[in-house]
Amino acid sequence: MARELKQAAQVFCVTPGRFRVRASDAMSAMSELSAESSQPLVFDCHLDLSMNAMEWNRDLTRSLEYIRRREQHQRDQPDRGNGIVCFPEMRRGNMGLCVATQIARSVNRFSRMPGWSSASQAWAQTQGQLAWYREMEAAGELRFITDKAGLESHLAEWQRPSVGRKPIGYILSLEGADSLYTPAHLERAYAYGLRAVGLTHYGPGLCGAGTDDEGPLSAYGRELLAEVERLGLILDVTHLSDESFRDALDRFSGPVWASHSNCRALADWNRQFTDDQIRELIRRDAVIGVAVDAIMMVHGWRHLRSKPADFDLSLEHLANHIDHICQLAGNIRHVGIGTDADGGFGTEQMPADLGSIADIQKLGPILARRGYSKADIAAIFHGNFLALLRRVWK
Numbered sequence: 566m567a568r569e570l571k572q573a574a575q576v577f578c579v580t581p582g583r584f585r586v587r588a589s590d591a592m593s594a595m596s597e598l599s600a601e602s603s604q605p606l607v608f609d610c611h612l613d614l615s616m617n618a619m620e621w622n623r624d625l626t627r628s629l630e631y632i633r634r635r636e637q638h639q640r641d642q643p644d645r646g647n648g649i650v651c652f653p654e655m656r657r658g659n660m661g662l663c664v665a666t667q668i669a670r671s672v673n674r675f676s677r678m679p680g681w682s683s684a685s686q687a688w689a690q691t692q693g694q695l696a697w698y699r700e701m702e703a704a705g706e707l708r709f710i711t712d713k714a715g716l717e718s719h720l721a722e723w724q725r726p727s728v729g730r731k732p733i734g735y736i737l738s739l740e741g742a743d744s745l746y747t748p749a750h751l752e753r754a755y756a757y758g759l760r761a762v763g764l765t766h767y768g769p770g771l772c773g774a775g776t777d778d779e780g781p782l783s784a785y786g787r788e789l790l791a792e793v794e795r796l797g798l799i800l801d802v803t804h805l806s807d808e809s810f811r812d813a814l815d816r817f818s819g820p821v822w823a824s825h826s827n828c829r830a831l832a833d834w835n836r837q838f839t840d841d842q843i844r845e846l847i848r849r850d851a852v853i854g855v856a857v858d859a860i861m862m863v864h865g866w867r868h869l870r871s872k873p874a875d876f877d878l879s880l881e882h883l884a885n886h887i888d889h890i891c892q893l894a895g896n897i898r899h900v901g902i903g904t905d906a907d908g909g910f911g912t913e914q915m916p917a918d919l920g921s922i923a924d925i926q927k928l929g930p931i932l933a934r935r936g937y938s939k940a941d942i943a944a945i946f947h948g949n950f951l952a953l954l955r956r957v958w959k
């Protein structure tokens with residue numbers, strides 16, 4: 566069985582009927598297809614919306630064209646003029662729900678990584694980001710989702726035919742926990758609505774070793790992880806170094822997801838998961854959100870030098886990662902979407918057929934051609950992450 570699955574992964578083709586979702590899962594996934602649209606609802610498990618608003622100075626209530634035009638002479642970031650995320654495009658792509666981050670690193674004075682000079686500054690930065698989310702709620706653009714009742718009523722609204730602009734739901738997560746420099750800060754964050762935490766980001770951090778680094782969790786990281794479990798937040802295992810990943814899963818028995826992670830078998834770097842790590846996440850009933858960052862999609866991408874055309878990069882490559890996880894699981898229940906599509910890169914580092922976040926819908930026909938059923942696609946687009954949230958927030 567395992568060998569058969571591996572062979573199927575190599576030709577990137579799923580035999581129709583190989584994956585069977587239980588009837589109840591399939592029905593609940595189907596029921597979340599938008600009533601007004603033939604496009605399935607999209608749950609994006611990783612967007613850095615407030616970082617874009619507050620650090621890239623993007624007004625996400627505007628059109629992509631407007632945002633890009635404002636940036637045409639700016640050179641301070643590699644993705645200037647290349648962004649693909651804004652609220653109108655999220656709605657056009659039926660992206661009714663996402664996980665939106667707070668993110669702020671703190672670094673010591675010898676570090677070459679960008680970051681705040683103290684953890685208290687990092688905390689304050691996240692509070693500014695939170696203030697922007699709350700402002701977007703007041704403007705009717707976003708809706709804060711922190712519990713099951715809120716989730717269900719939000720989904721019901723997105724299933725009804727639209728009367729005007731619908732607020733996009735967001736669940737708050739923290740990418741890298743440098744700003745939670747005492748357990749009391751985590752308690753405060755939980756109280757205002759934080760529901761998922763990733764302990765590390767790139768390099769060494771307060772809580773342990775992240776992407777590009779090696780080593781276990783720090784003593785403080787272990788202490789904070791126990792608090793994450795006590796409060797019932799979801800642990801986001803994206804960006805943990807291999808050793809910190811092992812350390813965290815050995816110590817944590819709460820719910821786990823990987824908000825934006827791909828497969829190392831298809832893009833060799835410790836930013837992605839090995840097959841053994843993916844199997845472990847499957848055993849933990851986790852869901853892995855696949856990301857559209859080129860550097861995470863193919864072997865050999867050279868940061869800031871390669872171009873999508875060099876690899877003929879398209880959403881087919883993203884489907885390869887989805888397929889790989891499904892083949893390891895033997896079912897479709899452990900993969901979702903976590904685009905990271907505004908994570909400090911834009912069209913210069915993305916599949917060429919992704920000109921807007923709304924184009925994530927093109928993944929549906931690609932998966933259908935590979936033998937995924939309509940119910941499978943609905944599960945991948947939203948059903949698997951919703952099932953996890955419903956389990957956690959019962």
Ligand SMILES: [Zn+2]
Pocket residue numbers: 740804825905908
């Ligand atoms: Zn990230």
